[in-house]
Amino acid sequence: MPPFCLTAVRWRTHKGNKQCKSAREQSSELMGYVRELTIVGLMDEKPMMIWAAHYLSALAKALMDDAELGMMC
Template sequence: MTIEETRFTVGKTTFFQGENQTYPLFRVEAGIPCQAAREQASELMGYVRDLSIDGLMEDKPQLLWASYYLSALAKALLDDAELGMAKHL
């Protein structure tokens, strides 16, 4: 087992929504392998890119909002993976 395989998300990162960012919409679960979380975040960011381009080119704000939420999820995954990796340093 490599060091990378022993690092997991810590489950502390949340994404807030609503007035003044006061409503927690979701939280990353603890125990996701950091490498898997990073890979999933990369996949999501590819979708964010595609949705952003399509939303701008086709004047579809709903696609831009979808890319906003997906990018927030990707950021939460990356942030929590970073916390899990730093925990083992």
């Protein structure tokens, strides 16, 4: 079990401000890093990089989910 919690709310987007667009852009950037970490981890046989990609993808998903909720409200 990791010593930190990825489900804790650290930010919140609201409809009508530019945070939703920024959150979507940041999520896209994070997913690019996830892709890179996964490829390097597999090719170099480094499971720590694959686990890092796993946790980073959860963060990107949470960010995207929050941005989507912010656009719907």
